[in-house]
Amino acid sequence: MSASGGQPDPALAMEMAKQEMDYRVALFNAMVSSCYEKCIDKRYKDGDLSVGENSCIDRCSSKYWQVTGIVGQMLGAQGAMQ
Amino acid sequence: MSASGGQPDPALAMEMAKQEMDYRVALFNAMVSSCYEKCIDKRYKDGDLSVGENSCIDRCSSKYWQVTGIVGQMLGAQGAMQ
Amino acid sequence: MSASGGQPDPALAMEMAKQEMDYRVALFNAMVSSCYEKCIDKRYKDGDLSVGENSCIDRCSSKYWQVTGIVGQMLGAQGAMQ
């Protein structure tokens, strides 16, 4: 089920594509739940987002993305991502 | 490893059965930990459940199950479950 | 893909080795995050660990490990690990 030579391994490429997807899904889910905690009023008076919540979500998404950049650089710099 | 025709795919049926199990296990685990937070006294004076804790667990399980129903309907209604 | 006789199944041995790894990784990750919550000052004045944090980490790791032992014994005793 896996190429054992030195040539490029399709199963490996497949695995990497899968892991990239897994990673993006996990990143998105973490962004959703982090911004939910920061922005959403938990009294749940109704099921709509207020103007304030909507603009908080936009800024939160942007800041969250920036944090992934800083953390990525720091992990890369120290070679901690193996 | 997968049928590429239009006929029913045993690997797919297998996959669906597996995902159904995964889902039920995850649901059960979430119910356990949610009701633990709501019902259990964390002072841990002894290892037994009190009468109050036991009846709380029964009601909590019932209410948790009802919440899965409401959420399922809402996700279904908005086609958000893809 | 799986031996259907009674003899030892290499796929099973493989699966067990994989699950042992998974388990050790999960244990390590849980120890990291548990001791982080208990020991680390979240004001983040700088990126270094203080003397107090370092000794807290050592003791926390040791105590966490001891808790795995107690819980393991109790689950084993009651046969709850299936």
Place this chain on the structure above:
Amino acid sequence: GNVPAEQQQQLMQEIEKMQVRDSLRMYNSLVERCFRDCVESFRRKDLDSTEEKCVQSCCGKFMKHSARVGIRFGELSSEAETQMAA
């Protein structure tokens, strides 16, 4: 990534599996969250109307929130790819 053509189909199947798995996980976490935020009393075994309404609002809010983050996530990803290519 650069996936050989003959594995594209397998990849599509993996994506489908992931989508099912992910929507079930989302469903589960939504139940957990709305239960935690909306149900506080255990003197009865049925939800009262306040709890029911709260769960519905929680669910509605979460879906709208999730959709909005999805749009932003898409924009931020495209921007990042554009910068990488430049």
Place this chain on the structure above:
Amino acid sequence: GNVPAEQQQQLMQEIEKMQVRDSLRMYNSLVERCFRDCVESFRRKDLDSTEEKCVQSCCGKFMKHSARVGIRFGELSSEAETQMAA
């Protein structure tokens, strides 16, 4: 689900794998929870007797709790299936 007979065995193996995986996950989360609730002081490297007793009670309570939720979960699942079939 409707799984072809020849795949039943494979499904059983998957169930076994899941059970092992799930009991290990449960073990891990139990350690995490009881550690969090019972161990507060880090002035020594060994658990004292109060902490040990607390961990044992926590563990005992959790197992009883989990068993009880299991029974309720089974009942609620059966009810749901009965209603679906009706």
Place this chain on the structure above:
Amino acid sequence: GNVPAEQQQQLMQEIEKMQVRDSLRMYNSLVERCFRDCVESFRRKDLDSTEEKCVQSCCGKFMKHSARVGIRFGELSSEAETQMAA
């Protein structure tokens, strides 16, 4: 475990997969944690310098913390194996 020689290679591949998966998971949880602890205000869409510095310190602390727990984990595992063998 006692894994047959011809499966060693497959096991090595599994270990590699796990390491990638695990480092991605660690990366994600680090972002989540440092975001949660460092970013409180949403009146602008860009991090200010205090937030940036906080994220860097958080990240640095977590990596040092994780490395130290790793050393202790290794020692505790070896001790346990020694005791098992005795």
